[in-house]
Amino acid sequence: MKKRNFRQFIENNRWLKQVPNSLTICNSLCGFGAILYTLYVYDSVRTPENVLEISAWIIMFAMVFDMLDGFTARIFKAASMQGLQMDSLSDMTTFGVAPAVIVAVMAHVIRRHELATYQYLIVWAFCAVYIAGAALRLARYNVHAMLEKKSGEKFTGLPSPGAAAAVCSLVIFYSMKHGEIKQVVKFLPLYTGVLGILMISNIPYPHMGKWLLSVRRNKRRMLVVLAALIFAAIQLKLALVIAVNLYIISGPLVAFGIRLGILPPPPMHPVDPEDEPELTTE
Secondary structure, three states, rough: OOOOOOOOOOOOOOHHHHHHHHHHHHHHHHHHHHHHHHHHHHOOOOOOHHHHHHHHHHHHHHHHHHHHHHHHHHOOOOOHHHHHHHHHHHHHHHHHHHEEEEEEEEHHHOOOOOOOOOOOOHHHHHHHHHHHHHHHHHHHHHHHHOOOOOOOEEEEEOHHHOOOOOOOHHHHHHHOOOOOHHHHHHHHHHHHHHHHHHHHHOOEEEEEHHHHHHHOOOOOHHHHHHHHHHHHOOOOHHHHHHHHHHHHHHHHHHHHHHHHHOOOOOOOOOOOOOOOOOOOOO
């Protein structure tokens, strides 16, 4: 009875169908804002560390919109082919172009007196690999989602939000300016290129949304999440960089363990949905 009333409420309020697309637009605006704010790094009034950290947090905040648009599309029965395309275009801006811009500008500003012209070209090449990887991954996702509507517990290749989170977590970590943290700037471009390759790889990655939803049914996962929350309350930036990059490293390690026969191959559908696409509307 409650489901029927909820369905009637949605049908009587057609404006709810626009909520997912509105959230997707907010996602893309966050990416646009992060790119524009990064350019303030050339303003002498602001410190580079502060500007880059804020830009990174804007991208991290965009992930909230990225999660909510798919969730509301299912709740309000508003998923559509247009929404699918909009989601990937927004992800390309926010999780593809924006992180690469931050890395390129960061290398230019922080190490401008250390890098020769050819070294800048290498940095740009790594950023280009990242952008190309994001574009190829999102295009592959769109094609698979249009061909068949199936979901799985794992992704094939690193999800673009995860790659962006890896870049942003290290940028935020750099802003702490403790000890040798400034060394982050030296290897971040290379790491960015590696993330681009991971996005188009066949390495399986856990679906963190479904993993978190299963926490209530799994005591071990509940303890892990509880410990992570306590750590984050004490050292938010350090907890962020550790959690995100452990997720990045887990993919190759698990794949290596499966290849050696140490770990069993996971049950996984060949399609790699970023969400649970439902391509038909009411």
